[in-house]
Amino acid sequence: MRTRALLALPAAALLALTACGGSSNDAASTSGRSSAAESSGGDLTGTLTVFAAASLTDVFTDLGDQLMKENPELDVKFNFAGSDALATQITQGAPADVFASANEKQMKVVTDAGLQGADPKIFAENVLEIAVPKGNPGHVTGLKDFENADLTLAVCAPTVPCGAAAQTVFQAAGINARPDTEETDVKAALNKVQLGEVDAALVYATDVEAAGDQVEGIEFPEADQAVNEYPICVLEAAPNPDAAKAFVDLVTSDEGQKALTDAGFRNP
Amino acid sequence: MSRPREGGVPLPLLVPAAIGTLFLVLPLLGLLIRAPWSDLGARLTEPGVGEALRLSLVTATLATAVAMVLGVPIAWVLARTRMRGRSVLRALVTVPLVLPPVVGGVALFLVLGRQGILGRLLYEWTGFTIPFTTLAVVIAETFVAMPFLVISVEGALRAADARFEDAAATLGADRWTTFRRVTLPLVSPGVAAGAVLCWARALGEFGATITFAGNFPGTTQTMPLSVYLALQSDPEAAIVLSLILLVVSVATLLLLRERWLGRAAAA
Numbered sequence: 001m002r003t004r005a006l007l008a009l010p011a012a013a014l015l016a017l018t019a020c021g022g023s024s025n026d027a028a029s030t031s032g033r034s035s036a037a038e039s040s041g042g043d044l045t046g047t048l049t050v051f052a053a054a055s056l057t058d059v060f061t062d063l064g065d066q067l068m069k070e071n072p073e074l075d076v077k078f079n080f081a082g083s084d085a086l087a088t089q090i091t092q093g094a095p096a097d098v099f100a101s102a103n104e105k106q107m108k109v110v111t112d113a114g115l116q117g118a119d120p121k122i123f124a125e126n127v128l129e130i131a132v133p134k135g136n137p138g139h140v141t142g143l144k145d146f147e148n149a150d151l152t153l154a155v156c157a158p159t160v161p162c163g164a165a166a167q168t169v170f171q172a173a174g175i176n177a178r179p180d181t182e183e184t185d186v187k188a189a190l191n192k193v194q195l196g197e198v199d200a201a202l203v204y205a206t207d208v209e210a211a212g213d214q215v216e217g218i219e220f221p222e223a224d225q226a227v228n229e230y231p232i233c234v235l236e237a238a239p240n241p242d243a244a245k246a247f248v249d250l251v252t253s254d255e256g257q258k259a260l261t262d263a264g265f266r267n268p
Numbered sequence: 269m270s271r272p273r274e275g276g277v278p279l280p281l282l283v284p285a286a287i288g289t290l291f292l293v294l295p296l297l298g299l300l301i302r303a304p305w306s307d308l309g310a311r312l313t314e315p316g317v318g319e320a321l322r323l324s325l326v327t328a329t330l331a332t333a334v335a336m337v338l339g340v341p342i343a344w345v346l347a348r349t350r351m352r353g354r355s356v357l358r359a360l361v362t363v364p365l366v367l368p369p370v371v372g373g374v375a376l377f378l379v380l381g382r383q384g385i386l387g388r389l390l391y392e393w394t395g396f397t398i399p400f401t402t403l404a405v406v407i408a409e410t411f412v413a414m415p416f417l418v419i420s421v422e423g424a425l426r427a428a429d430a431r432f433e434d435a436a437a438t439l440g441a442d443r444w445t446t447f448r449r450v451t452l453p454l455v456s457p458g459v460a461a462g463a464v465l466c467w468a469r470a471l472g473e474f475g476a477t478i479t480f481a482g483n484f485p486g487t488t489q490t491m492p493l494s495v496y497l498a499l500q501s502d503p504e505a506a507i508v509l510s511l512i513l514l515v516v517s518v519a520t521l522l523l524l525r526e527r528w529l530g531r532a533a534a535a
Contacts, residue, residue, distance in 0.1 A: 157483065157497050159502075160500055180400040181400050197383065
């Protein structure tokens with residue numbers, strides 16, 4: 001943890017520098033304006049800085065573009081990274097408007113420090129799914145196939161989040177998994193499926209969706225034992241609170257929820 | 269040769285040399301300073317550590333053996349023949365030196381993987397696949413480390429006096445005998461130097477291994493892989509593992525240099 005904090009410091013400092021320039025503008029432009037401007041469209045100005053988990057990159061970029069189209073004066077900037085790195089940056093004083101975390105643990109880091117502007121809302125869920133190469137050459141049908149020593153199987157290492165989730169579902173299902181490789185992150189596991197070198201890998205549903213036609217996904221009931229919940233909140237020190245609230249509203253709206261389902265997330 | 273005088277080192281060389289040395293040595297010192305010395309003993313005896321170290325030592329040694337069998341002949345071809353396209357060959361066999369190891373791993377997949385050009389045939393005929401086995405670790409390490417051996421041996425061959433070989437030939441020795449009885453002993457210090465470099469590089473191999481061989485304790489999880497994984501969950505453990513790898517590498521380089529290269533330099 002200490003190592004991470006050290007690594008995050010220069011990044012946080014850099015963000016502080018760039019965002020300070022922006023926030024003084026925001027203050028000038030938004031002062032005197034009533035907060036009724038929220039999502040009514042066209043009225044938001046300045047810069048909105050959203051810190052979001054890397055897995056949200058595609059959906060949030062689209063939603064940000066939409067918000068900018070509705071508000072020509074608004075500039076939405078994203079900082080996509082691992083949730084723990086983002087939480088560290090925020091607690092180190094990085095001036096973000098919105099924080100969207102890939103799990104409640106990292107959101108708690110921020111709320112424990114009292115930095116949330118409003119209570120975090122769960123806006124999406126991610127579950128594990130079995131990824132198989134196109135055509136399913138290993139004839140995989142469910143989680144039970146991870147016991148099959150004849151298949152070539154990939155999971156994430158127990159030390160990384162997708163590996164911890166995998167262990168939870170294996171335990172819940174009473175399955176004695178026999179993987180051939182414990183990959184260092186979920187993308188590496190998916191990559192082995194894309195190359196056709198493994199018969200199946202346990203990854204997130206969103207990764208299967210993002211992989212496109214090369215990969216097929218198989219849902220399994222035990223996935224409900226390890227649901228990853230994504231909370232979002234406006235931050236207390238948000239330089240642009242109006243735009244921040246508008247973005248959170250967009251994410252939790254029917255429209256935002258549909259964009260998330262299209263990307264493979266489940267609605268809470 | 270005259271010995272360089274102590275006081276004769278010009279300052280413009282000494283200062284950058286000192287800074288450069290610090291730059292290379294400080295990170296290693298950092299490892300020593302931050303190491304959790306108090307519970308080092310307990311951490312060293314953790315079951316995964318010995319397993320990963322043993323696997324690393326075995327695979328690096330096998331990779332070096334393969335590299336010597338295949339690499340010395342390549343070096344000989346490069347140094348002793350007048351084949352057309354030699355410079356192209358030299359460039360090709362040393363590409364893994366500059367290639368990002370992850371790319372090397374992907375390239376190995378494309379040839380030897382289950383869906384690869386050769387790997388597919390192997391799988392269809394025998395049902396055996398190379399990725400995710402210890403063999404895959406050895407292959408990945410050989411791919412990345414062999415160029416170090418080839419370069420060292422080629423350099424030694426070029427520096428060796430070819431008149432000994434000519435003399436052997438005039439006395440009736442055929443080329444194979446000449447190679448075994450004259451050339452090889454002549455360049456053995458160069459071969460040893462190349463082997464040490466190759467072994468050390470294989471020991472530290474990460475990118476190609478994790479891509480092509482995967483990561484499974486006892487089968488494909490070598491020391492560099494377990495360092496990387498430990499860093500994500502337990503940085504202290506990563507420091508301990510790094511320390512072991514550092515000690516093994518430095519000890520090997522020191523011992524072997526003293527023993528073989530030192531003698532060669534003195535000769």
